[in-house]
Amino acid sequence: MNAQPETVLSIEHVTVHFGGLVALADMTFSVRAGEIVGLIGPNGAGKTTAFNVITGFLRQTSGDVRYRTTLLNGLKPHQIAKLGLVRTFQRTSVFQERSVFQNVLTGLHCRGRARLWDTLLQTGREKASERELVNEANDILRFVGLERRAEEPAGTLPYGEQRLIGVALALAVKPSMLLLDEPVSGMNPSETARFVKLVREIRDTGVTILLVEHDMPMVTQVSDRIVVLNYGRIIAEGTPAEIQNDPEVIRAYLGQGKKRA
Amino acid sequence: MDQLAQHLLNATILGGTYALLGIGLTLIFGIMRVVNFTHGELYAFGAYCMYALVMLLGVNFFLALPMAIMLGVALGATIEMLLLGRLRGADIDTTMLVMIGAWIAMQNTEQWLWSGVAHSINNPFPAEPLILGPLSVSWNRVYVVVVALLLIAATYYLVNRTRLGKAMRATFQDRQTAALMGIRIDRIHTATFALGSGLAAAAGALLGPIFFVAPTMGDLAAAKAFAIVILGGLGSITGATLGGFILAFVEELGAGYISSGYRDAMGFLLIILILLVKPTGLFARKERIG
């Protein structure tokens, strides 16, 4: 029997001020190993701000973010990625001009073994490393289902498939935790269903997942737990069933208009 | 002590024209985000217009100045409409390369037309300088600083108190909304570039009679203009004005007390130092214009 899964990500009293505007107010929650947690909230609630703080793109005004035991405060985005905490982007999530294959190969950056001298002198180690990376890139493309699109420029793919490239990029870094920023925006229902399956497969490989989404059915379907944000503050936390019946949540969404079906 | 006072006086006079250069560029670089390599050429153009009008066509010295400025405005408008019209929304690298091409073409046209010989422009002021106690200053320079300050004030008024100025500020803060509000975006771009160019031409027209007129005079002027804009913060007219004076003081005092050979390096060193220490400029504030 397994012990209680450890906490991999903990956000403690994180506050973000932009001048007079409070983007995040005393945000505290955590994510346990192997969970899929959904972060939802009306537009402007602070979800992307939270992502930016966690992944080092934005410095919080106060509060701590910890990944396993490492304090992330002040670390640069690439350092955080190397720790295993990787994010995707909502917009401009791919290298537009490069092929899908080149995109994933770029994402495999941290997996390369060769040093600069190996590159310039074209040593055996460089060649072996490149071969490995090519193989891994192919594997990842197959995993997300993009192997037929490999040679096409990423920017020419439909928006929904570009989100898949973004995920492939993130997977290339071999994360232990994945932060997905609105991964199914621009996807049609069948693509969304396929993506839910993909998310579960990723979790099954041992990756913890935190995702931000507006698509309510998708989030309720895929998440173990949901955290609800409104005006930079957590207003509810619980299972999808609990959240759907939470009066605070209903008020927050109704106040902003209908929920998207 | 007298020497110091003289340096300060010279610096004040120089600062006025530097401010004009800087304000012109802060409008274009700061607000329009165009790395305007032709700014120096407009400065030279203003000087050459004065030369042509006063020395070749015999126009009255005082009338020639507004004429030169108008010609500078016209040239600026032409450049904007011809070259930049297509590039609205292009990235900064592309516009920069186009401006470099324009700058090369312009400077060499000047060189070709006027040859490399430096020309001088006669001025109608008395030859004896004005004596203020231990200080002396030529009448020409007094005229220059007075006109420069008038032009600075006029520009400030134009940008901050008139409808055109309001339209300019609106366009560059949020182009789409400005367009929706009925502002003619194309015209505003052209007008802003033309205004900035006119100020550069004014600076050249004012300084031309003091120094010599040569085809490469624009290069140093452009460099200093960039230094001033960075000093003062992009888009800030007040900043550019103060920056112009600060650069003039640093140059004058540096040349006077440290080394005159490196005088022109002062501007460049300032740029480098400031950007390394405070990348947003000395006076940059939240709002981008005014």
Add this chain to the structure above:
Amino acid sequence: MNRYLPWLFVALLASVPLWLTDFYFLHILITTGIFIIAAMSLNLLLGYTGQLSLGHVAFFGIGAYTSALVSLGFQVELFSGFTVSLAPKPAWFAMLCGVIVAGFTGYAIGKLSFRVRGAYFVIVSISFAEVVRLVAVNWVELTQGPMALTNIPALTLGAGAFEISFLRKPAFFILVLIAGVASFILISRLVNSRAGRAMIALRENESLAMSVGIDVTRYLVIATIISAAIAGMAGALYTHYIRIVDPDIFLFIYTVTMVIMVVTGGKGTLAGPIVGGIIFGFVPEFLRAMAIQPEVQWIIYGVLMVLVVYFLPQGIVPAIGRYSASRKRLPDADALPATSTQVRQK
């Protein structure tokens, strides 16, 4: 077939001294070759890493001056009583110093300048080159200022019976050719590797690059060091060919020439700087043959730049690639600049 074409081209060039007897034309080839090497180095920074560095001539000039000073020897008083002096060293050693000092300058500039981005970076890079020029003009004790450093020794390798002197044009042409091919191979290996992908990534989308673990600053600095070192080598070659160097070597107009070569030829492609270099190396001669003044030549350059940016924004080489791809009617990955030539194999 395509694989052997570049080597055929090199072989053809290598044969030139055997049949080209016009020394003036050989001189043009040599100076063009040196400029192509400098343009290739700029392309690494501007084309592949996406940094519009307009101070590049500073690295070229620093390489030139360092090589000249080390081969001539110098003595300067730094401050009261403290003198630094160096006895003349062999030319090959001086050239090596030129490369190293230029590379080190690249490192220092890279580390400092990339704290500043975008248009500000452009201005800083120009300012840096101007400051270096003014130092070269004013620090007469070291550089002789505008009076120039003269009688710079030619490069000689080996000793006694096996000594090769690169004094005469045919020999120097081969030297430039070797240096050019070596630079090309080096750059080609770099941009088609993991490091190259990182540089291109930070050009295309910096945030995305950071999110996959790419240390942006590190790769910017690496690109600058290598770019500066190659430019410094070009400068050192220039010094030991012309054998006179003066502060005009730092003029902004030379940076502009390199930029035109790279942009017109195709930034971010390996062949771009070569094509651009050939065009802008020979065009002045062509124009001079038609008795057109140098000013008009520059006017044409300026207009050309504007036209290229409008109609062929990616440059000539990619345009040719697109044209030949449309003729073949195949999807052509080579039409995209800087696409890796790696084959997707299992």
